[in-house]
Amino acid sequence: MNLKKVALRESWISPGHRLCAGCMAPVIIRQALYALDKKPIVTNATGCLEVATTIFPYTAWRVPWIHNAFENAAATASGIEAALTAFKRKGELKEDIPVIAIGGDGGTYDIGLQALSGAIERGHDFLYLLYDNEAYMNTGIQRSGGTPFTAWTTTTPVGTKIKGKVQWKKPIAKIVAAHRQIKYVATASPAYWLDLMQKVKKGVDVKGPAFIHAISTCPRGWRTDTKYSVKIARLAVQTCYFPLWEYENGKYKLSTPSKAIASNPEKKLKVEEFLKMQGRFRHLFKPRKDVETLNYIQEEIDKEWEKLLRLTGEA
Amino acid sequence: MISQQVLGMNGDEAVAYAVKQCNVDVVAAYPITPQTIIVEKFSEYVANREVHTEFVPVESEHSALSACVGASATGARVFTSTAANGLALMHEIVYIAASLRLPIVMAVVNRALSGPINIHCDHSDSMAERDSSWIQIYTEDAQEAYDSVIQAFKIAENHEVLLPVMVTLDGFFISHTLQNVSVLPDKEVLSFIGERRVVPEIDVGGKKFKLKLDPVQPLTFGPLDLYDYYFEHKRQQVEAMKKAPKVIEKVSREYASLSGRSYGNGLVEPYKLEDAEVAVVCLGSTSGTAKYVVDDLRKRGLNVGCLRVRTFRPFPAADIKRNLTGKEVVGVLDRSISFGGLGGPVFTEIEALFSDETEKPKIINYVYGLGGRDMSPQLIEKVFMELNELKGKPLPKDTLRFSGLRE
């Protein structure tokens, strides 16, 4: 990847789309597309990104792009890849065209999980890029399988008896990594944009299915200040709430920002630092600090981090 | 007319054989009785590399049609097949495929929709998709199923049409019944439909872009389309459906001169209707039995005939009206029902056709064969006899009747 060249190239997702200020989804997509030297065919699940980039007759996409439905980005990608394979078999197509499926957390953890798992099991050569804003944002902030424990959403309100989401987030990237056919899995954060780009490049270059799970700050849904979106995406990594790692050839490996924490555990910030910037966790801090719950969350984060250290051979 | 090989095949095998001959790039399908043989048979062609097709053995019907959408938008010639619950699971994408104007061909092996769960034939599955903007061809036997799949690609890919096509065959009655099927030589099929699908070109800021997903000429498919344009796009689908009958008739004529086989004008098939006073209207395999009964009753001096509706979508209104005008009594046989509606879907449309006529046939609706119940010659004869009774009498109150039902 030649960054100088990249900097001079036009972005393959144009400005002028209608995503909110501070939304990290278009940042993730812009960087992901900058990582490629050839235009891919992109298929996008229903969700904020799809809706806000393509209000007819406008489009922000400078790559061939198709939206089919909410739960079938991976299945649509299967079909695109199958068509390209058939054209090659007939000798009508020579070059490799990357195929990328993009979905939000709802379209990936929940309604689209079956199609995703099926496409991976069949071994299609495509990259699935999950931008995880941790709720159904397009329909107005409802909980998903990717919404974290205690987070407020409109379907996990902070009531007098039940406060926010009762369940933990699904380990989606590890679920994907459990598929024998998967060739590459990585987590990413737009705050570490070069790391994200390198991972996208790897994911596209491997032959077979690849999956990238990117954390995507959503100021509307997370109740955060738009100017802190990148900072929050960085804190997610620094607190080990969202560690960065890769999985390849059956092995887990920490990525540089998380490896730095593994080597210098004192660099690990308390998860509170990540939570307290977000209105969706306000009930953990106001009217009084809910020390018990915060301690519990910290313990769970620590346990998960320890598990990851063992998986990556860092423990 | 060309010399043809005769193969002993059931309806499903005949469909798979036709698909093999059509140079299809992508088949994505999921098994469901009574369609499974199509998928199995086609998998064999793939395993033996008798086809260049990429077969996508998806994990659900929803994904089957979703993959077909992706492949077709990439410019591929695409086929899938399903039945009943599988088609219902696809429902969301059935509409999307049509609105994207993707010429996908799908064989629907008609089976009763659950519940209760049942594996046998009725038309509740495909009738539930009748408003989706897919062309629907209902076939009478395995031979016609074979012929119609080939015709379907030519119809769907016609630039005046660009609509997906459903070819239906009655579960078990056609899908699992062995028949002598005449097949065209491979190269004749390909010269008839074209070696490969030709994608139309569209104008993008003065440049010609191929209407497909292509990195060289990037286009956006399936954008958010709100009240300012959605309606116009739906109107375009109405126009495409309006243009389809001419194309279907033309394809039917061309196919007849190639193969020697035709099914009426491709839209409707009248049988001994001209001088008939009493007629039945039906779809699918029942028409084979109805024709047999017509012959039998005519020998016994009754003036009866039959009209088979081959394309239910587009609905061949003019052809049906022309064929039924002047008949005294008409029985419309429906193998599905619209609960709470006036009757079956075929009946309601035919009834509507004559709504503004003063001189119109007495039209009775017979709902029959739900869940695969056999429509025997005896039952059809009984229908004809009841209809015959109505000659010279006023239209009775009970226009919705059930044939072959224990009350």
Ligand SMILES: Cc1ncc(C[n+]2csc(CCOP(=O)(O)OP(=O)(O)O)c2C)c(N)n1
């Ligand atoms: C089958 C189906 N169910 C529900 C919806 C409504 N819907 C559209 S987008 C969406 C949520 C999308 O959430 P996510 O995938 O997390 O993406 P985001 O909008 O947060 O970026 C829902 C529920 C739909 N379009 N289709």
